[in-house]
Amino acid sequence: MRSGSYGRHTRRALPADVTRFVGRRHELARLRDLLADSRAVTVTGVGGLGKSRLALQAARDSVRRFADGVLLVALTGADRSTPVVELAVQALEIREQSARPSWEALTGFLATRTMLVVLDACEHRVDECAEFVGHVLAAAPGVRVLTTGRLPLHVAGERILPLAPLAVDRPGGVSSDAFDLFTARAETTPGVCLTERDRADAVVLCRRLDGIPLAIELAAACLLTLSVRQIIDRLDHRFRLLAARRPGRAHEEVLRAALDGSFEVCHPSVRLLWQRLSVFADEFDLAAVEAVCCGDELPVHDLPHHLGALVEQSVVVRVPGEVPRFLLLDTIREYGSLRLGDSVEATDCRDRHRRFYALRAARAEQAWNGPDQCRRLDEIRHDQGNLWAALDAFLDDDDPAAVSAGAVMAADLWFFWIAGGRLRDGRRYLQRALSRHTRPGHARRRVLWAAAFVAGTQGDLESATAMARECLAAAAEAGDGDLQACAQETLGMIAAIGGDLGAAVVRLTTALEWHGADGRSPAGLLRTLPCLGITHIMNGDIDDAIVMAGRAEALCERLGERWQMSYVHYLLALGLRIKGDPDAATARVRDAIAIKAEFHDVVGLVMCIELLAGLLADRGDGGRSAQLLGAAESLWQDFGLPSFGSPFHSAEHTRTESVIRQSLDAIAYRSALTAGRRLGMDEAVAFALDREPATGRGPGAADRGPRLTPRESQVAALAATGLSNQEIADRLGIGRRTVESHVENLLRKLGFRTRTQIAAWLAT
Missing domain, CATH: 1.10.8 (Helicase, Ruva Protein; domain 3)
Known part of the structure; x- marks a missing residue:
């Protein structure tokens, strides 16, 4: 005869919900599936995500599958001196009168039963809970255990459901x-x-x-x-x-308090990492964490383990992608920042952050003309939020040395401003650097050159000329031959855009001679050769242009360079069209479009799409040509440029329009042009290359769209309500320039032209 007395019915009533359970449909389904397949399941996540609520709801949904019901052992608020096994015995109301240990009483009760045991809030008693679960599973084959906590128990056969925040997109x-x-x-x-x-x-x-x-x-x-x-x-x-x-x-x-609980269960080194991670403004990679967060108290070799612990708790989010990247949600980051405070350690950590991203920008610029070009640019794009934060920290500093470092960083990113399609951001930061860093020297000269390059590419020829001339004069006075050549090449580009082709050839040739002497500057050669070649085309010197193209193509192939290769393709397409080989010209310009799309080089992309439109018009395909013109016009206007570029390009555009109008009536022309204007960048590229768009949200793309970062989602939602950039900045606690950058990035990603379109997209 058993010495304990148990009721005839063991099914336990779970506590009723005070408020209605909302959402989590997919998580509930996943949890039910895990309970069907596994005997031990743990729901993990940072405090405040609703782990207990989800587990209890899953238990309610699954109660019919367990003949003997569900046992809830709630550890929240329980006296920690009371063993978990005693809490379970009390929850079961086992009326045990003998001197048997509690373990024997519990396992004796559970051995022949089919039950679900829910062990809630295990984070403060992980080892004890793990021992409890192991004993129960070994002694009671009909029992399954569902636990919740900020950490897994790491028992044999445990399946883990990491709980994320609720979905916020619609x-x-x-x-x-x-x-x-x-x-x-x-x-x-x-x-x-x-x-x-x-x-x-x-x-x-x-x-x-x-x-x-x-x-x-x-x-x-x-x-x-x-x-x-x-x-x-x-x-x-x-x-x-x-x-x-x-x-x-x-x-x-x-x-x-919920986050305090998550923080307190962490190992001290993991807590320190959480605090230091709060200095990151956006997503980050492992190399950044090593450089910014590690030190005597946090050795590099322990970092993967500690970072993994934070991911395991859902404190840190692992961003999907080929290379692991990570993110702290704003609430989690703000909590970490409060913990970090304004100590000397916090200042050092923030300084390491800005210096790391300055170094990353410098290294990317140094490697720009090599085979890793596209990967480097993607890395910079992913780092954009942290780069902006580093630039802001440098340029807002009262220390002249810090301001100088920010100026150098802004100039180092010239390739990103131009090839990455971030001209407005570049112009803003470079102008800010010039206003803050006024002392003569190499840093200011480089900023002048980069600012002139960006302004010239934007079409602001007056400002570009003034800055390039100031750079040239300062470089000549300092005997800085490299920046003299850079200034000459930029003045040559400006002259070509303005239609002064004779002056352009002289300046570009001067720059070419300096860059090419003894292989002094391959990067300068790659900027100058295609530009000089295109200038020769404008001037009617086709053979000279082909020579420039040949030199540039050979250099690109030797270095593994792709961005300037796209300009070589464009240059050769121009020459081949004039020489009467439209098929070869079309192939070359499409090669250029494919490369420019990889880089998001909008200026270059517009030039190439316009050329392809002209080639199609020459063949009598007025409808496709008009659509391409509409797409180019939309991209050009989105980019904020004042016209269709140089007199040469304006003339070519007018000529293409004239040819199209000969093959289409006015209604068909307007219809095709309008259809092209509706295309986002990805769709325009796909249309030009006769491909299906990989991303985008134009016509027919309602269920597709690019992945927005959490910060971009926040900015999109606020912009959709009609707030100004300054109002958004005030609400998010970030700089207005950062908001402007996010808005522009959103428009580019989504293929939109206005904030109204963002609002409509969010509503669909």
Whole structure:
């Protein structure tokens, strides 16, 4: 006879939900599948994500599969001196009268039963919980265990479901889980009735709160005294705003307490890493973490383990991609920054951050003309948020040495401003560097050259000429031959764009002689040769242009360079068209378009699309030609350029239009032109190359779209509400220039021209 007394029915009633469970449909389905396949499942994640709520809901949904019911052992608030096994015995109400150990009583009870045991909030007792689960699984083959915690238990056979924040985007017009949670809680708040404007603001709010359920619920509670817009306006101090009280937890902020719990269960070195990671403004890679965060207290060889622990807890998000990159959500980063504070250590960490990204920019510039060109540019694009933060930190510093470092960094990024299609950002930072770094010297000369190059590419020939001449004069005075040649090449480019072809040839030839002497500057040669070749084409000197193209092509092939090779293809396409070989010219210009699309070189892309439109018009394909002209016009206007470039290019554009109008009537021409204007960059490239677009959101692309970073999503949502760049900057606590950069990046990524289109896209 058993010495313990157990009730005839062992099915346990789970606690009822006080509020309705919202969202998490995919996570629930995944958790149910894991419970069907595995005997031990752990839901992990940082505090505030709703791990317990999800586990309990999954248990309710699965209760019919367990003949003897579900046992909940809640460790939250339990006396830590009471062993977990005793808590389980108490939860089962086992009336044990003998002197048998609790383990024997528990395993004896569970041995023949089919049950689900839910062990909630294991993070503070990981080792004990792991031992408990191991004993139960070994003794009771019909029992499955579902645990929650900020860390896995690492027991044999354990399956892990890392919980992410709620989805904040709304694809296909379906409301997001985060939005649904906020509105569901708002509807239960006395006196609150959300207007359409409130609902639009709620989308922004959910993004700002990173989709963290606890933060969203606390924000909804603020509706008793604040509007949704007022909550957003106060989010720069979210931990203060969302301070709330739980019964029995007087004077404790719930959101911060949730993150405190995640922080406290970390190993001290992992806590230190979390704090130091808060200096990153956007996503980062392992090399950046090693350079910025490691030191005596945090050795490099321990970093993968510590970073993995933070990923395991969902403190750090691993960004999908070929090369592992990582991200802290804004709420998590703000918490880490509060922990880091303004100590000497924090200052050192932030200084290491800006110096690392300055070094990365310098190394990318040094390797620019090599075979890793496209990878380097992609790396810089991924680092954009951190690069901007580093530039801002340098250029806002009161230390002249720091300002000088920022000026050098802005100049080092010349290739990104131009080849990467970031002319507006480049112009802003270079002008800022010139205004802050006024002392004569090599750094200022380089900034003058880069600023002139960018302004000339934008079509601002007056400003470009003034800066290039200042650079030339300063370089001549200092005996700086390299920058004299750079200034000459830029003045030659400006002269060519302005139609002064004789002066352009003289200046470009002068630069070519300096760059080419003893192989002094392959980079300078690669900038100058195609430019001089195109100038020869404009001047009618086709044979000289072909010679320049041949020299540039050989150099590109030797170095593995691709960006200037695209200009070589363009140059040869111009020459082949004039020589009467349209097929070869078309092949060359399409090669150029394919390369320029890789680099997002919008200026070069427009030039090539215009040339292809002319070649198609010559063949009588007026419809496709007109569409290409419309696409080029849209890209050109998006880019903020004032005209279709040089007199030569304007004349070619006019000639193409004239040929098209001979093959199409006015209505067909306007229709084709309008269709082309609707194409985003990716779609325009695909159309030009007769391919299916890989990305984009033009006609027929409602279910596709580029991946936005969390910060881009926030900016998009705020821009869609009609806020200005300064207002967005104020709400996000970032610089206006950073917001402008994000807006431009959004327009480019989405293939849009206006903020109104962003708003429409978010609403679909």
